[in-house]
Amino acid sequence: MAIAPFQPEGYERPNGRVGIRNHMLVLPSVVCATRVARDIAAATDALAITHQHGCLHVGDDLRHARDSLEGVGLNPNIGAVLLVGLGCETIAGESLAQAISSRRVNVDYVGIQRAGGTTAAIARGREIVEARLAELHREASGIFEPGRLLVGLDRSDDELVEPLVREMELRGAAVAVVDGARGGAAHLRLAALGAQLIVSLCGGHEAPLGFAGCPVVAVARDRETYTMLRDDFDLGAYGLPVGEQAALVADRVGDVCRGRLTASERRGSVDFVLDRLSVTM
Amino acid sequence: MLTGYPRDNGKWGVRNHVLVLPARAAANRAAELVAQYLPAVVAVAHEWENLPGDPDAGVITRTLAGFGANPNVGAVLLITVDSRDEQLAHELSARGQRVSVVAMSEHGGTVSTAEAARAVASELVMAAAASREPMPISALVVGLECGGSDGWSGITANPALGIASDRLVAEGASTILGEVPELVGAERFLAARAVTPEIGQEIVELINAFEHAVKGLGIDIRGAQPTPGNIAGGLTTIEEKSLGAARKAGTAAISGTLEYAGSPRGTGLYIMDTPGHDIEQMVGFVAGGCQLVAFTTGRGTPTGSPIAPCVKISTNSAVFGNMPGDIDIDAGGIAIGTETLTSVGESIYNALIAAASGVLTCSEVHGHREFAVRRVQ
Amino acid sequence: MASEPGAGGRRRVIAVDPADNVLVALMDLAPGETVEYAQTVVVIVDEILAGHKVALRQIGCGEPVLKYGEVIGLATCSIPRGCHVHVHNVASARLPGPQAG
Numbered sequence: 001m002a003i004a005p006f007q008p009e010g011y012e013r014p015n016g017r018v019g020i021r022n023h024m025l026v027l028p029s030v031v032c033a034t035r036v037a038r039d040i041a042a043a044t045d046a047l048a049i050t051h052q053h054g055c056l057h058v059g060d061d062l063r064h065a066r067d068s069l070e071g072v073g074l075n076p077n078i079g080a081v082l083l084v085g086l087g088c089e090t091i092a093g094e095s096l097a098q099a100i101s102s103r104r105v106n107v108d109y110v111g112i113q114r115a116g117g118t119t120a121a122i123a124r125g126r127e128i129v130e131a132r133l134a135e136l137h138r139e140a141s142g143i144f145e146p147g148r149l150l151v152g153l154d155r156s157d158d159e160l161v162e163p164l165v166r167e168m169e170l171r172g173a174a175v176a177v178v179d180g181a182r183g184g185a186a187h188l189r190l191a192a193l194g195a196q197l198i199v200s201l202c203g204g205h206e207a208p209l210g211f212a213g214c215p216v217v218a219v220a221r222d223r224e225t226y227t228m229l230r231d232d233f234d235l236g237a238y239g240l241p242v243g244e245q246a247a248l249v250a251d252r253v254g255d256v257c258r259g260r261l262t263a264s265e266r267r268g269s270v271d272f273v274l275d276r277l278s279v280t281m
Numbered sequence: 282m283l284t285g286y287p288r289d290n291g292k293w294g295v296r297n298h299v300l301v302l303p304a305r306a307a308a309n310r311a312a313e314l315v316a317q318y319l320p321a322v323v324a325v326a327h328e329w330e331n332l333p334g335d336p337d338a339g340v341i342t343r344t345l346a347g348f349g350a351n352p353n354v355g356a357v358l359l360i361t362v363d364s365r366d367e368q369l370a371h372e373l374s375a376r377g378q379r380v381s382v383v384a385m386s387e388h389g390g391t392v393s394t395a396e397a398a399r400a401v402a403s404e405l406v407m408a409a410a411a412s413r414e415p416m417p418i419s420a421l422v423v424g425l426e427c428g429g430s431d432g433w434s435g436i437t438a439n440p441a442l443g444i445a446s447d448r449l450v451a452e453g454a455s456t457i458l459g460e461v462p463e464l465v466g467a468e469r470f471l472a473a474r475a476v477t478p479e480i481g482q483e484i485v486e487l488i489n490a491f492e493h494a495v496k497g498l499g500i501d502i503r504g505a506q507p508t509p510g511n512i513a514g515g516l517t518t519i520e521e522k523s524l525g526a527a528r529k530a531g532t533a534a535i536s537g538t539l540e541y542a543g544s545p546r547g548t549g550l551y552i553m554d555t556p557g558h559d560i561e562q563m564v565g566f567v568a569g570g571c572q573l574v575a576f577t578t579g580r581g582t583p584t585g586s587p588i589a590p591c592v593k594i595s596t597n598s599a600v601f602g603n604m605p606g607d608i609d610i611d612a613g614g615i616a617i618g619t620e621t622l623t624s625v626g627e628s629i630y631n632a633l634i635a636a637a638s639g640v641l642t643c644s645e646v647h648g649h650r651e652f653a654v655r656r657v658q
Numbered sequence: 659m660a661s662e663p664g665a666g667g668r669r670r671v672i673a674v675d676p677a678d679n680v681l682v683a684l685m686d687l688a689p690g691e692t693v694e695y696a697q698t699v700v701v702i703v704d705e706i707l708a709g710h711k712v713a714l715r716q717i718g719c720g721e722p723v724l725k726y727g728e729v730i731g732l733a734t735c736s737i738p739r740g741c742h743v744h745v746h747n748v749a750s751a752r753l754p755g756p757q758a759g
Contacts, residue, residue, distance in 0.1 A: 052561075052653030088513070088581075263390075281502060495753055517723075517748045518749065520750060
């Protein structure tokens with residue numbers, strides 16, 4: 001039986017990438033800017049990430065945190081980024097904005113100290129986001145080749161991984177499998193790598209997470225886990241031969257990359273978990 | 282007059298929040314939804330997943346439990362995923378906190394959990410309702426913090442805060458100094474004030490341990506300590522930042538050292554092992570029992586705590602004028618001679634007592650509720 | 659804390675401790691301006707922003723820089739009187755980073 005390739009639908013980016021979503025992301029460079037970022041997003045139609053980092057990192061941990069924040073902004077599902085910085089943080093918001101901009105992603109910057117405090121920064125951010133969103137809403141989507149789709153798998157130690165990778169490749173998509181990170185940290189790596197969609201395999205009472213801008217297809221690997229949190233899973237994959245399970249997951253991936261919302265998108269989970277490589281100073 | 286909320290365990294709160302606490306990151310969205318449904322409660326979010334084998338499980342559980350058990354919290358609604366998260370409920374109860382648990386596994390998912398939790402949360406709000414009463418100052422624990430420091434910090438706002446801290450300690454209250462990385466170079470200044478030689482030695486060891494860890498790892502801390510903002514503000518080295526930072530703690534005798542999120546056993550001035558990271562530090566202070574934080578800033582930091590009022594003091598008048606509505610008190614007049622350390626110290630003391638007694642601080646007005654838990658592994 | 663009033667009556671520099679070999683600028687200072695502290699006249703060499711430090715006397719390479727009456731770092735080159743004292747000519751004596759010292 002011939003397997004039909006994915007027919008993803010999405011948005012061409014100026015840098016040649018394609019996204020299956022078209023989000024405006026409000027990204028704080030530092031925990032001190034999360035309140036302003038959230039208030040801007042809440043007043044508009046944008047997504048905001050809340051995180052706890054951005055200052056007093058050192059060494060490899062600094063590079064990792066910086067690369068992760070930059071990668072989230074570069075994810076092809078993000079049509080435009082508003083970087084919100086404070087002004088005195090270690091991972092300077094303005095330089096992060098420049099790094100993202102150099103990769104031909106639409107990015108604006110608001111610094112809270114320079115803008116004149118919380119209220120002024122929120123007002124300035126809202127103006128920018130509303131203007132950018134108006135541009136994003138005018139963009140038309142189109143069908144693109146499945147080879148431009150990168151599907152992320154959040155673990156390597158599950159018997160479903162191999163058949164799933166095969167199934168995705170048969171349908172024309174590229175696959176990235178995370179090794180050496182778990183849970184939310186794995187999702188962050190995949191999103192930063194440019195995956196437009198993440199498949200999360202959860203067993204043994206693991207609860208699924210979402211990710212800002214990147215749909216997570218949450219797959220329960222056993223009946224008990226599925227029953228426990230049925231509403232938060234997109235599907236259960238167990239009890240059938242693994243080849244059939246892989247086909248079910250791939251079918252759902254095909255739907256999600258044509259616009260079907262995942263459970264995490266419906267409930268609005270935008271979890272952000274950064275694995276730290278050394279302590280904060 | 283200082284007023285607050287007496288608690289069954291003998292402590293006093295200066296706010297009366299109902300806190301919705303997710304036991305792990307997968308419960309963040311449910312907690313957030315409860316707070317959207319019911320604005321009378323406050324929710325926090327964090328990044329801890331409670332994955333099996335996490336070496337930081339102990340310190341994080343202790344921090345979350347201490348935070349939830351802070352006397353500013355009248356009741357905690359703990360959102361768990363399943364029974365693996367019950368340890369946190371036990372720790373909250375053991376500290377004398379009123380806690381209700383809603384498990385996501387019993388409701389089939391995030392949204393139905395939030396709906397069920399809403400009803401529980403509204404019951405907790407009613408159950409925790411209380412009136413303010415005159416509060417003994419000995420029950421007050423104030424965190425001393427600086428963020429976005431500059432060349433003025435050690436000359437204006439920090440020594441003025443030190444005067445307020447000395448007065449609080451003299452009147453029987455407690456204050457806590459943290460940010461061990463920002464005490465490197467100030468150990469002689471601090472250890473000489475310890476109430477016993479042993480505590481003096483503990484202070485020196487706390488600071489040395491940090492310095493040795495940094496040297497042992499071969500990490501280059503330049504760019505992190507001092508931060509780019511500190512350097513732009515005129516601070517050159519960690520020693521210079523430290524000598525200015527330590528002035529927040531005035532001249533009082535030092536009663537002891539505390540681990541991260543640890544609680545003082547007596548009253549007086551303590552030093553807590555916290556990082557310089559403003560929010561990890563503030564969460565450590567609040568988890569250790571601080572009901573109130575005094576926070577000096579040179580570059581302009583708007584942040585606050587989800588459950589504790591935070592009084593902001595600018596080190597220079599330019600930043601005070603540039604960030605209207607974010608800073609409670611300006612200490613900049615000390616540098617130009619329109620104010621003195623004594624006059625600003627008194628203003629800070631009065632603002633702390635007023636904030637404790639119910640006056641909203643700038644960060645509370647804006648809803649600044651930043652949250653971050655220190656990892657040690 | 660000690661200081662000298664400027665021409666307009668407003669203090670322009672302070673020494674946090676009498677033992678210090680740097681002054682802290684209370685306002686932006688331009689090259690060529692003079693400030694006086696404890697009978698020492700200092701001709702400003704570099705632009706000094708408010709809150710930043712200026713050398714009260716020459717500080718030799720490797721000599722301690724004193725503020726609060728304590729060592730805040732070591733000069734990495736000779737710093738003439740009136741020059742800006744900052745990260746370009748001072749390093750931490752405690753945590754200088756792997757490239758330094």
